[in-house]
Amino acid sequence: xxxIKASGLxxxxxxxxxxxxxxxxxxxxxxxGFDISVDEVTAPAPxxxxxxxxxxxxxxxxxxxxLVPEFAEIDxxxxxxxxxxxxxENFTYANLNxxxxxxxxxEKPVLISLGRGRYYKETDGLKLDVGAYMKALExxxxxxxxxxxxxxxxxxxxxxxxxGVTPQEAIxxxxxxxxxxxxxxxxxxxxxxxxxxxxxxxxxxHPYVKPDAYVNNLAEAVDIIFQQL
Amino acid sequence: xxxIKASGLxxxxxxxxxxxxxxxxxxxxxxxGFDISVDEVTAPAPxxxxxxxxxxxxxxxxxxxxLVPEFAEIDxxxxxxxxxxxxxENFTYANLNxxxxxxxxxEKPVLISLGRGRYYKETDGLKLDVGAYMKALExxxxxxxxxxxxxxxxxxxxxxxxxGVTPQEAIxxxxxxxxxxxxxxxxxxxxxxxxxxxxxxxxxxHPYVKPDAYVNNLAEAVDIIFQQL
Numbered sequence: 001x002x003x004i005k006a007s008g009l010x011x012x013x014x015x016x017x018x019x020x021x022x023x024x025x026x027x028x029x030x031x032x033g034f035d036i037s038v039d040e041v042t043a044p045a046p047x048x049x050x051x052x053x054x055x056x057x058x059x060x061x062x063x064x065x066x067l068v069p070e071f072a073e074i075d076x077x078x079x080x081x082x083x084x085x086x087x088x089e090n091f092t093y094a095n096l097n098x099x100x101x102x103x104x105x106x107e108k109p110v111l112i113s114l115g116r117g118r119y120y121k122e123t124d125g126l127k128l129d130v131g132a133y134m135k136a137l138e139x140x141x142x143x144x145x146x147x148x149x150x151x152x153x154x155x156x157x158x159x160x161x162x163x164g165v166t167p168q169e170a171i172x173x174x175x176x177x178x179x180x181x182x183x184x185x186x187x188x189x190x191x192x193x194x195x196x197x198x199x200x201x202x203x204x205x206h207p208y209v210k211p212d213a214y215v216n217n218l219a220e221a222v223d224i225i226f227q228q229l
Numbered sequence: 230x231x232x233i234k235a236s237g238l239x240x241x242x243x244x245x246x247x248x249x250x251x252x253x254x255x256x257x258x259x260x261x262g263f264d265i266s267v268d269e270v271t272a273p274a275p276x277x278x279x280x281x282x283x284x285x286x287x288x289x290x291x292x293x294x295x296l297v298p299e300f301a302e303i304d305x306x307x308x309x310x311x312x313x314x315x316x317x318e319n320f321t322y323a324n325l326n327x328x329x330x331x332x333x334x335x336e337k338p339v340l341i342s343l344g345r346g347r348y349y350k351e352t353d354g355l356k357l358d359v360g361a362y363m364k365a366l367e368x369x370x371x372x373x374x375x376x377x378x379x380x381x382x383x384x385x386x387x388x389x390x391x392x393g394v395t396p397q398e399a400i401x402x403x404x405x406x407x408x409x410x411x412x413x414x415x416x417x418x419x420x421x422x423x424x425x426x427x428x429x430x431x432x433x434x435h436p437y438v439k440p441d442a443y444v445n446n447l448a449e450a451v452d453i454i455f456q457q458l
Contacts, residue, residue: 091322118369135368136361140347
C-alpha cells in the first residue's frame, strides 16, 4: 500500500461493508496498521445516498444501527423507497413487516439493497446476509431490487469517477471472484485475484469469471502493476 | 354443504392453513356453523408428515407454535431437512439463522415449505407470508424448496387419494384463482371460482388460469354440480 501511495498512483478502497460507517471501518483498518482515510473509501451507503439525492427519494431504512449516521443528511420523512442493508439484529419480524408494508403500499415500489450477499461468517457461526432478506421483499412485493455495492457496475463507476480515471486506466485487486473480479471486469477494468481471504482454489475454474492475473498477496499485485507502467 | 353431504357425494376441505392444527381449524369452522370434521380436511402439515415418513426425513421445524402438535409423531432428532411454515412471530433473526445453518450444513439440503404465499392480511395490517422466508433460505443456500400445499399438484393428488376418486371425477370450488383453480386444473380436475373472499374482478382476465365456471357463492356451485349429475 505504501509503495502505491509513494508512486503517486491513484487509489480507492472499495468495500461492501454495511454494518458500520466509513469512519468506523477506517478506524478498524488504521488500528491494523493501514494508511487509509475516509475519503479514500467507496462504500454502498454513500453510493446509495447519491442515488437517493439524484432521484429525490426519501428512504425508509432497514439497516444496521451503526450505519444510520451515513444517512444523516438524507430526508427520511414520508418515505417513497426502502433501503435495505445487512441489518443483523434489526432483521426482526416486526421490522421486515414494516418495510414490506411501506413497499407494497407504494404506487411504484423502489427497493435499494446495499449488496446481494447470501451469507457471511462471524465468530458465533454463519449468518444470513442482506441478499436473503432482499429476496424475501422482492418476492413479496413482486419487485426487483436495485443493488448498490460490488459487483454492481454503478458501484465501480462511482469509484472511477471519484478518482477521475477511465476503466482502462484502472486495475481492481480483490479476493472475491464474483464481487471484486467479475464486477470490475464488467465495468471494463482489468482485475487481479489475490489468493488470500475469501479465495478458494475452485475459483480458478469459475464458470464465467476469469481474472487477468492471480497473485499470492497484495505485494505481488503491486509488483505486477509496477512492471506494466 | 349440507346438500352435498346429503347427496352422498364425497367431500374434502383443502386448506393452506399452517398457523393452527387441523383440530383448531375445524373448531373455528364448527363455531361458524359448518358441519366439518378433522378427517375431512387436507392441510399442508399432514401432507408434509407423509413425505417426511416416506423419505426418512427428520425435520428441523421453523413453524408456528400452534402447528407443532401436527408433527408430534415425527422423529426430529439430528435433523436432515428443514420444514418451514408461516411461523409468524417465530420468524426471528436467530431462528432464521439457525434454520439456514442447518440447511447449508447438509450434504444435500432439503427445504420443505408449507406453502408459497407472498403475504396476507390481519387485523393489524399486512404480514409477510411463508413464501418470502422460503425465498430467503432458497437464495442463501442455493436450493429449491419443495412446496407442500395448494397449488402443488401433489397436494391435490393427496386429497383425491383420500377420497378414492380420479381427477376427472372431482371438482374444486375455491376463491383463489392460482392456488385453488389453477392448482386443481393442473392436476386434471375441473375447477369453479367463487366470487367471494379473495376473488377480485381482475381474476376474470387472468393471463393463464381460466376456471371451468364462475359462481357468485357456494350454493350456486352446488347447483351446477347437481345439474351435471
